[in-house]
Amino acid sequence: MRGGRVAVVGGSIAGCAAALAAHRGGAEAVTVYERASGRLADRGVGLAMHDDRYAELEACGFVSASMPWLQLTRRCWYVRDGSAPMGRMIGELPFPFRTYNWGPLWSELRAGVPESVDFRTAAPVDRLELTHSGVELMTCDGESDRFDLVVGADGYRSTVRAAVCPEVGPAYAGYLAWRGAFPVERLPDAGRWPVDDCVFAVFPGGHAVIYRIPDGRGGHRVNWVLYAAPPAGHGLPLDSPTSLPPGTLTDALRAHALTVADTELPSFWGQLMHLTAPGDLFVQPMYDFTAPRYATDRLALVGDAATVARPHTGGGAVKALQDATALESALTSAAGRSDALAAYDAGRAEVGSGMVEVGRGLGLAMVERSPDWSTMDQAGLERWWQLADGTRGFGGRKLA
Secondary structure, eight states: OOSOEEEEEOOSHHHHHHHHHHHHTTOSEEEEEOOOOSOGGGOOOEEEEEHHHHHHHHHTTSOOTTSOOEEEEEEEEEEOOTTOTTOEEEEEEEEEEEEEEHHHHHHHHHHHSOTTSEEESSOOEEEEEEETTEEEEEETTSOEEEESEEEEOOOTTOHHHHHHOTTOOOEEEEEEEEEEEEEGGGSTTGGGSOTTEEEEEEETTEEEEEEEEEOSSSOEEEEEEEEEOOOTTOOOOTTSOOOBOTTOOOHHHHHHHHHHHHHHSOHHHHHHHHHSOGGGOEEEEEEEEEOSOSBOSSEEEOGGGTEEOOGGGSOHHHHHHHHHHHHHHHHHHSSSHHHHHHHHHHHHHHHHHHHHHHHHHHHIIIIITOOOGGGOOHHHHHHHHHHHTTTOOTTOOOOO
């Protein structure tokens, strides 16, 4: 940009990457406004990154081999089969993914943000006001400042997106994701489950995704996600985006997850929900949306602020980092700010729309209209997956 003051609203993975992009893109000063006051590094959710997407992001300087990770190689599909603890493996597919722990990954990205960046915590942004000379940003404690560019990295409830695309809102998909993680030492007979296997334990109307992640201290954690419809009387206000963070899950929602685990999953995989401490369990209702515009003359969106695709895509964090990579490229190659943001919008808005469609298609295939898994074999699994991932978007799209 050859100067200018940039604000990044949100300081998570997308926000750290956006701050680095703005700095590299030539901003004179960068300020990050993060709503949370606690330690983001303590968040322990797992995520996966396709090997090819990792290579692209490493080449752009946004990830590195020093970040704690584990290599997966195959995805094994299991269905409940009588009393067999592991169930019956109906097939396997290649799974060239690295797994990460959200907290340690964030810590590495945060450490890569230059010291010159003003990173403010406990600083929620209340509103934005576009003026003839820039963007006036007001925080909830009454402070205000003017910036030449504001980047929204503030998630699915984005204040910045409300200014860019006020007509866009998340739509509830009709089912939930229960998530949890725990130290691998709690897992009995862990040797039956190879470290490089990602498990899909499937049942009519849902499935569980299970894989190991690093704990950031040299050990491993078991990370799992269970997709299923909510129980009657769940009490969640699903007409607007909501979630229940760790430690706030209701007894009814926890009991429902345990019931699904006990009645639908093979016992070895179902026990994972019981081994997860209640305080480490949370619920994430499935929403999706995409903004038709990723940027205007002085505002830009990255990560979940721009697009939320269902986690079935395996590419949410990847897309956030790709957004930052594309933003940096636009800022460094265009003649001016307006041209840079126009180029960024043209390159990323279509990607966001495509990822939402991938997530919806996979959600339909694996949750809303799941097949008769009991009749599936290796050949049938391969045919089904070819149809389910028809756009070949699983793991994220190639960085243009």
